[in-house]
Amino acid sequence: MIRFKEYLERRARRAAFVSVCLAGLTVFGGLFLGSCANEDLGKDNDKDGGDRNAAVAFNVSEAQNDAQEAAAKTMPGAPVTRAAFSEQLGMMNLTPADLTTQKLAAEGAAGADLCLIETTTPGVIPTQQGSNAHDTQTAAATAGTEEATAATRANITTLKYLGHFSSYGYRGTTATSFSTTPNWFYNKDTNPDGTLVDPVYWSWTSHHFGKFYAVSPLVTAGYTKLTVSPETYASTPYVDFEVEPNVTDQKDLMTAFSGVVEYASFGVPPTTNLKFHHALTAVRFAVGQNLSWDKTIDKVEIRGAVSKGRYTMATDADGTDAAWNPDYTSTGTFSLACSVNTKANPNVIIVGKPGDNSTTPGDNYTFYMIPQTLTGKGVKAYVHFTDGTEISVTLTGSWKPGTTKTYKISNTNSNWQYTLNVTPTLGPVPYNQTDAGWYSVQSYRQAPDGTQQAVAWKVVGYQESTDGGTTWSPLSDTKPEWLDELPVKEGNGTTWSESGIATIQTSFIDKLAAYNKVLHDANAKGTASSYYDLSTHDYKGNPTARNTANSYLISAPGYYKIPLVYGNAIKNGHDNPDSYTGPSAPVMYYGTDVNLYHFKDHNDQDITDPWITQTNGGVNAPDDAKIVWTDQSGIVEASSLGIEGSGTNAFVHFRVPQDKIKNGNAVIAVTKGGTVVWSWHLWFAKSEELNTIPMVNYQNKTYSFTQQTLGLVYYRWEVSTCSKTRAVRIKVEQTIPNGSPAVKQSGTITITQTPGRDEKKFGSTLYQWGRKDATPSTDAIADGSYSFDGTPGGRSIGYAIQHPGQMFINAQTNPHYYDWCNATYFNLWSAKNTEVSNWWNDNTVVKTIYDPCPAGLKMPASNAFSGFTTTGQGTYTPSEFNVEGSFDEGWTFRSHSGTNTIFIPASGFRAYSYGLLSAVGSYGYYWSAVPCSSLDYSCYLDFEPNKVNPIHDSTRSHAFAVRPVAE
Structure with a gap:
């Protein structure tokens, strides 16, 4: 199987080749056009080629259409004479x-x-x-x-x-x-x-x-x-x-x-x-x-x-x-x-x-x-x-x-002089489509001498089914509300056919508006004189001891503040040095020490204190704050950002306006002398998104995943009001009866509308492996800016901290060719990780200050997703997918044991080569906390409509999604 990185590398080479070819073609094309500018292009300069202004072309028609047009000139309703018919x-x-x-x-x-x-x-x-x-x-x-x-x-x-x-x-x-x-x-x-x-x-x-x-x-x-x-x-x-x-x-x-x-x-x-x-x-x-x-x-x-x-x-x-x-x-x-x-x-x-x-x-x-x-x-x-x-x-x-x-x-006793043929629509019609297709009615009678004459017809009633055609309502002259008036409900008849396009209504409920209304209507937090401390409340708003993180969930408008602490360096009200200290002994992998002994600040100096204002003698104390990027305009009021306090009581504060809050994301940063010292991700979503669901993996270990992917945002979310299959039968009848007893010829047109599903445009924040910095799920940045840095060579940890609004190309230098970093570390997201061979494991993940998850949550172990197939391995066999239902821009995975399920959306990714957002709604790639198989690869969950691989590996410079688990 071709590795994912090799596929992207080939795609990058092809793109570069095309660019070179187009550049050359532009130069050549200019010379060519210039050389021809004075030629008389109308002359027969190329005898075999002919006259360039006189291309052979055809006026295409159909013989039977000409006859039809002649028939249409006959006065409507008037009998056709035998001579005219002939x-x-x-x-x-x-x-x-x-x-x-x-x-x-x-x-x-x-x-x-x-x-x-x-x-x-x-x-x-x-x-x-x-x-x-x-x-x-x-x-x-x-x-x-x-x-x-x-x-x-x-x-x-x-x-x-x-x-x-x-x-x-x-x-x-x-x-x-x-x-x-x-x-x-x-x-x-x-x-x-x-x-x-x-x-x-x-x-x-x-x-x-x-x-x-x-x-x-x-x-x-x-x-x-x-x-x-x-x-x-x-x-x-x-x-x-x-x-x-x-x-x-x-x-x-x-x-x-x-x-x-x-x-x-x-x-x-x-x-x-x-x-x-x-x-x-x-x-x-x-x-x-x-x-x-x-x-x-x-x-x-x-x-x-x-x-x-x-x-x-x-x-x-x-x-x-x-x-x-x-x-x-x-x-x-x-x-x-x-x-x-x-x-x-x-x-x-x-x-x-x-x-x-x-x-x-x-x-x-x-x-x-x-x-x-x-x-x-x-x-x-x-x-x-x-x-x-x-x-x-x-x-x-x-x-x-x-x-x-x-x-x-x-x-045998049928009266075959009268003919009514109804060609039905080609059914079923999707819930989001108004065009139900063509219908046609052919209605005529034929005299013994062969002359054919039109017989008038009309729609005489409707029957509706709300159970997919199993049962039908009595015939009525009232059409269902979801069926538009037919453009042709009656006709004079013809030996050809009279036709129209039936249309139906599509109706949707705006679920995103309802979602955003919950955020808008929630009781505001804090005041302009007393900011709400996100680190001393859990995601439901309950008071707690201080727990810091790199990401905070906000579910209401208000005035907020975040302590100037590195990631999760304070836990349950106490300093947490384990979050920024690695193993004491070297961790060797193919001759390279992959252990980060002391985690780094923005200047690539060892962090010595949880507080940004205190580490290294206080030289990092910020003097300003700014928006890095947002995906919703005004969701953080730029003018409200500021620094308050000092020492171990220093905060960045900001306001979330009630008229601007909606499902979305923002990254804010504190700076010193204009240089970013640290940054945080703010996720605007309902509080229950961080509720956890216990899921048992293939090794029978339980991981409690959050209800939603970190940073998930809906840009559109609608659901059809057509919740189950419905149909209408339209009865068509000739106006003249025939036979004994007299019977009017009739037929039916049946239109079926299939039930709807959610219509969504969504995304989630994406992360290069080992970084805390969220990249957006859209290229339409509302406030601030996001960019891709294509400079090879790799970046240091400090440089990455200073540039939270940038994604980095792979280093392209060995031994960390596919890493974004200019050095190789195995413990950026699991502080005490020393594993260098048994990549797929349930080892305890010790959360680090570079972990992107909110307080109380962390990156999952590499085996956390293994229960998502019945074999614990990657597979293309649908019967081995441990899922409920069909692929719907993501999979609903089942727990390996028990009845719990969890929906994981296909959030797509940003590729290391150009940083382009790709495959949202089609592919799901989710990082785990640990590396895998080489100096520049890490473990991740990989799924598509026809594949689930819970134990895959890929290059660290990709930006993948994150699904946190409880600590």
Whole structure:
């Protein structure tokens, strides 16, 4: 396994390489641009390259859209005449006779009273353009992305979701003199907007004429089921196509031919139209309105249909002479897995499996089949149910290119002249998303002569479920409050479809505001004449003997003071020399004494007294105070900082304004002559954050961890009001009844919203190993400043004390290459540590004056986290994570024994190489008190969504988080 430090080192080298390359490129680019400044870029200076102002580009459209626009010009509600209907169909190379309607009897005992009602509509899954909520330009701009939206989840290709396609160019010297092979370019990757990925240019000096073919999707060498005639083929190009057996893998084949195009004006690229025609037949299945069964369909298949064919492309721009040559010797079975209840989903198209009541959307798949003759070929539709029953139907007639066949499972007495198809949204919708997806309604009737006419429809009611769809409220005309009004609630009907985007409401509770209100409303501490001593009260406000520390929790506004004492050098009212005195004997590791015998002050002198004002004869007595940094503006009133008292009764005091207090952090310092002598971290949070939770480790030793990570701050914290899965069924109904007894065709649109979780932006103070100084969890410093010192060589302890607002790069000198310090010490956070081999242990940690934890707390031993896996070791196996629930920007770890749990957030880190804040919400790195495995490594807890390692080691110059334990 690659060590973490090696990974970061490589990343740093790559970053440096890129910087050098960019610098060189800038110089070269300037020379290049300068040399070209006086050239006439419009001239054909490169004969083979062409005219740079005249790139080949295509005006991309879809034949069925033109027909749709023509249909839209008909007066709404007026019957369509047969002549007008025929004219519209002609734009797609279809006639009314192609739109067959028939009843096909089901075979076998299970299908005795069933049939398939076959209807045919022009176009491939057409959607009426005029009712779309998003315009074509928006869709084209987003085409080809990898977002898991409703549109890209489907296998339906329209111009809105057209991806990259292949184009082929033929050149000619006249309008009738062309090469019979694609002599200009072959299989060029072309963007959805019609521009070539690698541009090709028209040439004014020769070949003013061109003609172009296009194939969608993009033809690639890696996909052998879609190939185009070879580059040397000297005739009309063709496509060899094979249908995927699994519908979820099928492709919607489209082709286009431009006709002859002339480059007539120098530098002005001619308009080149590519009008795509759907070459395949879309085949869909649906549940009929009057089907009496109550079963669940789990598979639909087409059996015995042609799987391979050759499609010769058109020689006319209108595509009329394109033709298929199906290979009737190559047949197969084509399957779609689904889960559709026949009673609960009348008139709903079967598009695959539904979503899983999470953020995973449902399927939206359609069979795409090679056009072919069905009669006498033994092609069957097969439907399988979860109870083991099945039906099959022999298909007759034929499939025409550019049409949609819908086979609706119905009882034999169903009235199949009226058609209502509702395409559901792709559900479930995440709690933080308002766009619930597209829904569409196709409503029409067909006369015996094949003429199709629209039938009006409308939304007639709503049903709500608050238990994820298990139970439903009675049908009502009142929609749920969380559902917005549908943009299209009724329509005149169409053989295409009328559609809209359903939207729902997202509502959040601001938990951070509530958290901050607790701090704001707490009783103020101290007064301007009597400051509240943080060292003589515990974190709950109870009076105690004096206990000093490098970090203090503040949970209320007020006037505060801190004694001028080094870290925890006073404990329970008494001097604590153990906090600044190491072992008396040398501690040798690979020839280096790693023992800090006497802890150092800001001048790298031995500390001789707990009081800053008394050590070394009082030469360090501060004369001023300042803010180092804060992550919340005004949380410490800068003008209130000052020094009071002297000797063993000296303090730094400050005010926390009520109107400024909020969850956050600050570092303040005392100075002498402008030089920082010592500093303290102030954590503004609720008092219970320092409550402790006993956790048993793998070695059965108990460590009482604080309830929260040290210095944790929320920058945003909201929770959705949608606490459990809820859904709405919207009933759609035709306005005209049919059949005997008269029944209005109806369908349902179902929208499901998944429950929310906390939406958080957070961080925690981070620490380089062995330092007391907190680095911020944000780069947006509110007051003061924070910086990264990239000077190699390492820094002394005293220098670090003088610069609490700086993080240091690794020393880059041996033997402490990855340490921030210019010397190696093993006892900076555990004063009496002498261990140099058994790194993972439960040895007693003696808190030092460099420990960053509040009073009564200290850095954990290296084995403290070992109970966070079931093996006590690092693992990538989820079953070995000793956790509750799933990863949620952190893990909830369980005690090795007992029932206690503790949530540890993924606070990220600052890397030693540049000090950049990284991986907040993704990675959790938490220091322990002791070093590990080398002169510049220390032990830490390491976790990610797919890994937990409670006994890892890393470089000391990283800044990691701290989770204190009780002393």
